[in-house]
Amino acid sequence: xxxxxxxxxxxxESELPNAWYNVRxxxxxxxxxxxxxxxxxPVTFDDLAHVFCDELVKQELDNxxxxxxxxxxxxxxxxxxRPSPLVRAYCLEEKLQTPAKIYYKFEGNNTSGxxxxxxxxxxxxxxxxxxxxxxxxxxxxxxxxxxLSMACAYFGLDCKVFMVKVSYEQKPFRRExxxxxxxxxxxxxxxxxxxxxxxxxxxPGTGGxxxxxxxxxxxxxxxxxxYRYVLGSVLNQVxxxxxxxxxxxxxxxxxxxxxxxxxxxxxxxGSNLGGLISPFMGExxxxxxxxxxxxxxxxxxxxxxxxxFAYDFCDTGKVCPLAKMYTLGSGFMPSPIHAGGxxxxxxxxxxxxxxxxxxxxxRSVTQTDVFEAAEQFxxxxxxxxxxxxxxxxxxxxxxxLKCRETGEEKTIFFGLTGTGYFDMKAYxxxxxGTMTDYIPTDADLEKGFAGLPKIG
Amino acid sequence: xxxxxxxxxxxxESELPNAWYNVRxxxxxxxxxxxxxxxxxPVTFDDLAHVFCDELVKQELDNxxxxxxxxxxxxxxxxxxRPSPLVRAYCLEEKLQTPAKIYYKFEGNNTSGxxxxxxxxxxxxxxxxxxxxxxxxxxxxxxxxxxLSMACAYFGLDCKVFMVKVSYEQKPFRRExxxxxxxxxxxxxxxxxxxxxxxxxxxPGTGGxxxxxxxxxxxxxxxxxxYRYVLGSVLNQVxxxxxxxxxxxxxxxxxxxxxxxxxxxxxxxGSNLGGLISPFMGExxxxxxxxxxxxxxxxxxxxxxxxxFAYDFCDTGKVCPLAKMYTLGSGFMPSPIHAGGxxxxxxxxxxxxxxxxxxxxxRSVTQTDVFEAAEQFxxxxxxxxxxxxxxxxxxxxxxxLKCRETGEEKTIFFGLTGTGYFDMKAYxxxxxGTMTDYIPTDADLEKGFAGLPKIG
Numbered sequence: 001x002x003x004x005x006x007x008x009x010x011x012x013e014s015e016l017p018n019a020w021y022n023v024r025x026x027x028x029x030x031x032x033x034x035x036x037x038x039x040x041x042p043v044t045f046d047d048l049a050h051v052f053c054d055e056l057v058k059q060e061l062d063n064x065x066x067x068x069x070x071x072x073x074x075x076x077x078x079x080x081x082r083p084s085p086l087v088r089a090y091c092l093e094e095k096l097q098t099p100a101k102i103y104y105k106f107e108g109n110n111t112s113g114x115x116x117x118x119x120x121x122x123x124x125x126x127x128x129x130x131x132x133x134x135x136x137x138x139x140x141x142x143x144x145x146x147x148l149s150m151a152c153a154y155f156g157l158d159c160k161v162f163m164v165k166v167s168y169e170q171k172p173f174r175r176e177x178x179x180x181x182x183x184x185x186x187x188x189x190x191x192x193x194x195x196x197x198x199x200x201x202x203x204p205g206t207g208g209x210x211x212x213x214x215x216x217x218x219x220x221x222x223x224x225x226x227y228r229y230v231l232g233s234v235l236n237q238v239x240x241x242x243x244x245x246x247x248x249x250x251x252x253x254x255x256x257x258x259x260x261x262x263x264x265x266x267x268x269x270g271s272n273l274g275g276l277i278s279p280f281m282g283e284x285x286x287x288x289x290x291x292x293x294x295x296x297x298x299x300x301x302x303x304x305x306x307x308x309f310a311y312d313f314c315d316t317g318k319v320c321p322l323a324k325m326y327t328l329g330s331g332f333m334p335s336p337i338h339a340g341g342x343x344x345x346x347x348x349x350x351x352x353x354x355x356x357x358x359x360x361x362x363r364s365v366t367q368t369d370v371f372e373a374a375e376q377f378x379x380x381x382x383x384x385x386x387x388x389x390x391x392x393x394x395x396x397x398x399x400x401l402k403c404r405e406t407g408e409e410k411t412i413f414f415g416l417t418g419t420g421y422f423d424m425k426a427y428x429x430x431x432x433g434t435m436t437d438y439i440p441t442d443a444d445l446e447k448g449f450a451g452l453p454k455i456g
Numbered sequence: 457x458x459x460x461x462x463x464x465x466x467x468x469e470s471e472l473p474n475a476w477y478n479v480r481x482x483x484x485x486x487x488x489x490x491x492x493x494x495x496x497x498p499v500t501f502d503d504l505a506h507v508f509c510d511e512l513v514k515q516e517l518d519n520x521x522x523x524x525x526x527x528x529x530x531x532x533x534x535x536x537x538r539p540s541p542l543v544r545a546y547c548l549e550e551k552l553q554t555p556a557k558i559y560y561k562f563e564g565n566n567t568s569g570x571x572x573x574x575x576x577x578x579x580x581x582x583x584x585x586x587x588x589x590x591x592x593x594x595x596x597x598x599x600x601x602x603x604l605s606m607a608c609a610y611f612g613l614d615c616k617v618f619m620v621k622v623s624y625e626q627k628p629f630r631r632e633x634x635x636x637x638x639x640x641x642x643x644x645x646x647x648x649x650x651x652x653x654x655x656x657x658x659x660p661g662t663g664g665x666x667x668x669x670x671x672x673x674x675x676x677x678x679x680x681x682x683y684r685y686v687l688g689s690v691l692n693q694v695x696x697x698x699x700x701x702x703x704x705x706x707x708x709x710x711x712x713x714x715x716x717x718x719x720x721x722x723x724x725x726g727s728n729l730g731g732l733i734s735p736f737m738g739e740x741x742x743x744x745x746x747x748x749x750x751x752x753x754x755x756x757x758x759x760x761x762x763x764x765f766a767y768d769f770c771d772t773g774k775v776c777p778l779a780k781m782y783t784l785g786s787g788f789m790p791s792p793i794h795a796g797g798x799x800x801x802x803x804x805x806x807x808x809x810x811x812x813x814x815x816x817x818x819r820s821v822t823q824t825d826v827f828e829a830a831e832q833f834x835x836x837x838x839x840x841x842x843x844x845x846x847x848x849x850x851x852x853x854x855x856x857l858k859c860r861e862t863g864e865e866k867t868i869f870f871g872l873t874g875t876g877y878f879d880m881k882a883y884x885x886x887x888x889g890t891m892t893d894y895i896p897t898d899a900d901l902e903k904g905f906a907g908l909p910k911i912g
Contacts, residue, residue: 006469007535013462079463080547080838091536091610109565111840111875153835154547173880177840179887180831375636379609382536384567384633419567421877424629431635 025066031349032324100403114418116147124151133226134158138213141340142174144232149181166207211316233269242275260413270348304362329448335438338426481522487805488780570874572603580607589682590614594669597796598630600688605637622663667772689725698731716869726804760818785904791894794882
């Protein structure tokens with residue numbers, strides 16, 4: 001256990017990045033533009049500005065500026081929970097008897113329990129700066145809604161969260177965290193929006209869906225004076241804000257001369273993976289360094305490994321712009337696995353382009369294999385991981401076990417996005433041996449692909 | 457917001473204390489000895505050694521050694537979540553518009569969610585070193601059981617937790633965290649012990665009590681070969697291990713030239729308060745410095761502020777040694793408030809003696825006032841605090857508001873023992889406006905005092 005590298009590398013607050021890194025600036029093939037769903041043409045600033053805050057629209061459309069300054073107010077908030085630790089997994093290495101060196105960046109040490117807060121505070125800040133009254137959003141698993149509630153409480157903004165009804169009922173604790181932070185939480189579908197009322201009339205008793213909640217949140221934003229809609233993943237702006245994860249990781253590694261051979265992140269919409277890998281990907285794009293980069297997704301929702309690279313709707317209500325991405329089709333209904341944060345039919349446009357250009361690889365893992373890794377990790381590293389994060393743990397353990405076979409002393413680095421405190425129902429299933437796996441058949445996927453719009 | 461003192465002061469791992477501090481060494485009036493409940497005489501090493509591990513019995517009885525080395529294995533485990541941050545509450549200060557400087561030591565950044573892990577890992581280590589198979593314990597709110605489960609998983613020890621039945625049913629998530637760490641969790645009263653069977657026969661359908669769970673855990677320890685009983689609070693050994701909180705706080709403060717005027721901790725059995733204040737109390741006892749030290753307890757369970765300083769039973773089953781302490785009587789049934797960790801009829805013997813000797817003051821606060829402070833804190837400091845910890849927050853805010861009145865720039869320091877992720881039922885009540893307060897009448901207290909044994 002003796003090593004000059006500490007268990008946890010903490011940067012000082014003065015070493016917190018001053019600017020986010022925009023990986024698009026270094027991409028030769030830029031992500032394809034969002035398309036206006038009405039005209040089929042690339043969206044303009046004005047198209048987006050009635051839904052999103054002005055400054056965020058600028059960030060969304062900016063493919064060229066490599067570094068965008070982090071405003072001081074956001075840096076001050078970051079200081080309440082950042083820099084987050086880069087942890088050397090000494091205990092896990094010992095348990096696995098691997099010559100590999102394993103590191104993880106832990107983003108769960110804040111009340112929202114995940115990395116989502118990094119973008120939530122940025123989006124809330126720009127909304128406040130624009131003089132808005134509040135923001136609207138949707139939440140499924142609840143991490144994003146919690147993070148946004150915290151950010152809005154800090155800036156004194158109103159926060160309206162549409163929470164998928166089945167989650168609202170099954171995850172009352174997440175709901176109460178949001179309420180403690182002063183957010184109003186509405187089960188979706190609700191009778192407060194036109195799209196919600198239509199859904200309720202058509203499917204009385206429905207438990208709702210993320211797609212419907214998005215549509216309600218967007219409607220609430222555009223029909224309330226002084227409100228805009230905000231989103232916690234997929235968008236370019238979100239990956240930009242999340243680059244703080246990768247920048248801190250890189251700075252901490254450089255300080256101790258650590259160079260990862262393999263970088264692993266779980267992938268749902270791409271907010272964590274995109275942020276985690278960004279500065280490393282930048283080096284790779286500029287030909288300055290090489291890394292193996294692995295995206296890990298659930299076998300039940302395999303957008304990278306079994307999806308198509310095509311224009312698709314971002315929401316099932318089809319009110320949002322179209323994005324070119326790896327997708328299973330907006331009509332694909334992911335099975336009810338416990339990693340709710342990874343149950344999205346599509347994937348960030350930036351990551352989709354990078355994957356298509358061969359800069360990263362992807363693999364899918366099953367739910368029970370993921371929880372086996374989660375339990376193993378919890379018992380030696382002390383942290384009870386979120387199901388989402390545990391996808392990355394699974395892959396990291398698998399790579400470390402390969403090193404045990406080959407004797408290679410590889411350096412493996414993964415993102416631990418959050419804690420599983422609000423996922424104990426899932427752990428209970430795993431502990432009781434009643435957890436099952438879901439892998440869609442090719443026929444299931446074809447149904448999703450059939451709904452893809454005929455564009456591009 | 458500009459200040460040379462960072463938001464969070466992190467010591468490096470090399471600055472982790474090498475030894476625990478035993479405040480008894482500096483006390484002129486030592487805590488009164490534990491008494492054997494059979495003979496009424498001070499307990500001997502042998503009396504205790506069939507219940508507790510040998511090394512822990514030595515620590516329990518040692519009133520003289522000021523510093524006891526922390527074994528390297530424990531230090532290595534500490535490094536997974538320690539040193540914990542000393543946080544400057546800049547945002548809270550601003551919201552309160554107070555000239556006071558507020559600091560808190562945050563112990564919630566580990567999966568058990570509280571400071572309990574500091575002693576759990578020490579007790580598990582000594583059990584392992586003695587070659588035991590496992591340990592038994594009870595848990596009410598669940599923090600201690602969770603911490604012990606994590607510690608036992610790390611050392612490969614078996615862990616049997618008797619969980620108060622009503623908590624077992626109402627806090628399934630805590631239970632599942634323990635099971636994820638490999639502990640067996642039994643609802644108490646159970647039919648696995650004599651005392652449990654007796655209780656079930658006498659009160660079928662009872663929800664159990666902490667007192668009964670303690671008795672079951674002790675019985676399970678003494679009737680199983682290779683097992684000992686461990687406890688998370690009250691005992692001298694626990695306060696010794698928890699001194700790591702105060703030692704780190706003092707080291708971090710010394711580094712930045714911070715000297716607290718007021719030190720505040722919540723008080724149930726005393727594990728947090730005793731650890732937090734220990735090095736400061738040491739200076740006070742040696743006449744090297746002066747501090748105002750405030751214990752904060754729930755108005756519903758006011759052992760310091762309305763209790764008696766007398767010998768009493770530590771458990772309702774009356775199988776444990778008698779301790780001289782501030783107590784409400786072992787028959788006193790605290791109302792079902794949400795700060796389960798503070799619902800204990802007695803108080804650490806060390807703290808009781810110090811309080812009786814005038815080295816600290818105490819106050820009690822009501823539940824709704826506590827949650828008001830918790831919400832205020834959460835909204836600006838980002839951390840959702842445990843109900844127990846929020847007792848200290850309440851007092852810290854009250855002192856800071858006094859400073860706003862007087863203009864005094866006092867330095868206020870309090871212990872934030874943990875997070876409230878598993879207490880969302882309580883927050884829900886508070887959010888819904890249905891939380892009530894409980895203050896025992898004098899007649900209620902008299903009933904508890906009537907059961908005090910006629911000793912000392």
